[in-house]
Amino acid sequence: MSVVEKKLNGGLTERLNTGGFRFTPQRQQVYDVLLQKRDHPTAEEVFIRAKKQMPEISHATVYNCLDALVECGLVRQVQLDRGATRFCPNMHEHCHFYCDVCDTVYDVDLPAKTQPGVPLPKGFKAERYEIAIHGVCPDCARSKAKPV
Amino acid sequence: MSVVEKKLNGGLTERLNTGGFRFTPQRQQVYDVLLQKRDHPTAEEVFIRAKKQMPEISHATVYNCLDALVECGLVRQVQLDRGATRFCPNMHEHCHFYCDVCDTVYDVDLPAKTQPGVPLPKGFKAERYEIAIHGVCPDCARSKAKPV
DNA sequence: CTACCCATTTAGAATTATTCTAAATCTTGA
DNA sequence: TCAAGATTTAGAATAATTCTAAATGGGTAG
Numbered sequence: 231m232s233v234v235e236k237k238l239n240g241g242l243t244e245r246l247n248t249g250g251f252r253f254t255p256q257r258q259q260v261y262d263v264l265l266q267k268r269d270h271p272t273a274e275e276v277f278i279r280a281k282k283q284m285p286e287i288s289h290a291t292v293y294n295c296l297d298a299l300v301e302c303g304l305v306r307q308v309q310l311d312r313g314a315t316r317f318c319p320n321m322h323e324h325c326h327f328y329c330d331v332c333d334t335v336y337d338v339d340l341p342a343k344t345q346p347g348v349p350l351p352k353g354f355k356a357e358r359y360e361i362a363i364h365g366v367c368p369d370c371a372r373s374k375a376k377p378v
Numbered sequence: 379m380s381v382v383e384k385k386l387n388g389g390l391t392e393r394l395n396t397g398g399f400r401f402t403p404q405r406q407q408v409y410d411v412l413l414q415k416r417d418h419p420t421a422e423e424v425f426i427r428a429k430k431q432m433p434e435i436s437h438a439t440v441y442n443c444l445d446a447l448v449e450c451g452l453v454r455q456v457q458l459d460r461g462a463t464r465f466c467p468n469m470h471e472h473c474h475f476y477c478d479v480c481d482t483v484y485d486v487d488l489p490a491k492t493q494p495g496v497p498l499p500k501g502f503k504a505e506r507y508e509i510a511i512h513g514v515c516p517d518c519a520r521s522k523a524k525p526v
Numbered sequence: 527c528t529a530c531c532c533a534t535t536t537a538g539a540a541t542t543a544t545t546c547t548a549a550a551t552c553t554t555g556a
Numbered sequence: 557t558c559a560a561g562a563t564t565t566a567g568a569a570t571a572a573t574t575c576t577a578a579a580t581g582g583g584t585a586g
Contacts, residue, residue, distance in 0.1 A: 252533065252582080274572075288536045293573070309457035312544070314572060327502055338496060347495070348486060348509065353516025354475055360510040361496065368501025400553075400562065422543075436565045441544070460573070462543055528586085535580070546569065553562075 242304070249302030259284050260295035264305060264319040270326075270335040272314035310335060310362055325361035331370035338363065390452070397450030407432050408443035412453060412467040418474075418483040420462035458483060458510055473509035479518035486511065 243253040299305040391401040447453040
């Protein structure tokens with residue numbers, strides 16, 4: 231990959247390198263899929279979307295790429311229900327709203343002060359907080375409110 | 379089950395009934411397993427422990443019982459990593475600390491004011507908050523600090 | 527330039543987690 | 557007692573993830 235291409239990929243190569251990973255077209259593709267449609271897809275969904283552009287990509291590679299992206303801080307992994315893990319390329323401070331009716335996930339901004347409110351017992355070292363809010367999204371609230 | 383036995387099971391029967399479920403020995407057993415060792419076991423672990431007392435209990439029943447207990451508010455379901463869902467009979471307001479090194483889960487009390495800090499966009503109805511803190515527990519922090 | 531090392535990818539198998547199915551059993555109320 | 561419906565059971569089916577071994581490919585020491 232040329233220097234120009236490196237500059238064009240938005241720092242992906244550098245972030246990967248910093249994390250001890252190489253740049254690969256597959257990792258680029260997987261990252262692009264996440265950036266293109268930010269609907270918190272599962273690994274399986276990422277696989278399906280990535281295949282459209284890169285038909286030879288394999289299942290294991292998608293998992294590998296997602297793990298690499300998570301490890302170098304470009305992607306967040308989100309566990310919300312008993313189903314598959316979802317992935318989110320939004321690295322701004324935010325939490326997730328999960329609609330228990332339609333399973334949709336929404337990003338919710340956090341006020342700056344929200345984070346460090348939880349006092350931990352001695353010796354525990356917090357590295358990150360994951361806040362999930364379960365409830366009903368506006369669409370589903372509306373449908374529920376208007377029964378047949 | 380006699381009235382006396384009902385009184386002795388700590389309100390389990392009533393809670394189940396309120397949720398539209400019947401009392402069953404399996405549900406009692408699964409609940410007891412959770413109460414006896416509060417280490418956030420997975421469904422599989424609950425199954426193994428429950429079998430010691432009730433060898434005929436089946437896998438599907440354990441899932442059924444856990445779901446029933448969750449639905450009537452006696453048990454919380456916790457998703458912390460890509461692995462199996464864990465179950466927690468502590469219904470006091472608390473969040474979970476997950477040690478990324480040893481996979482242990484700790485309950486962490488929340489100060490009363492912590493909860494409603496997240497302003498939701500219009501139309502969203504929050505039903506519950508799940509806060510997970512990822513990091514390193516005291517034991518693992520100690521081992522890391524003393525390398526060979 | 528070449529050879530080697532090692533990271534990465536691939537297909538597919540294996541494993542793990544969860545749900546489903548159909549039959550048997552049990553509980554409850556008429 | 558009987559019928560309806562809830563629950564349990566074993567095991568199959570499905571879903572999610574990880575593993576394996578072979579192939580590929582890039583980067584670098586020589």
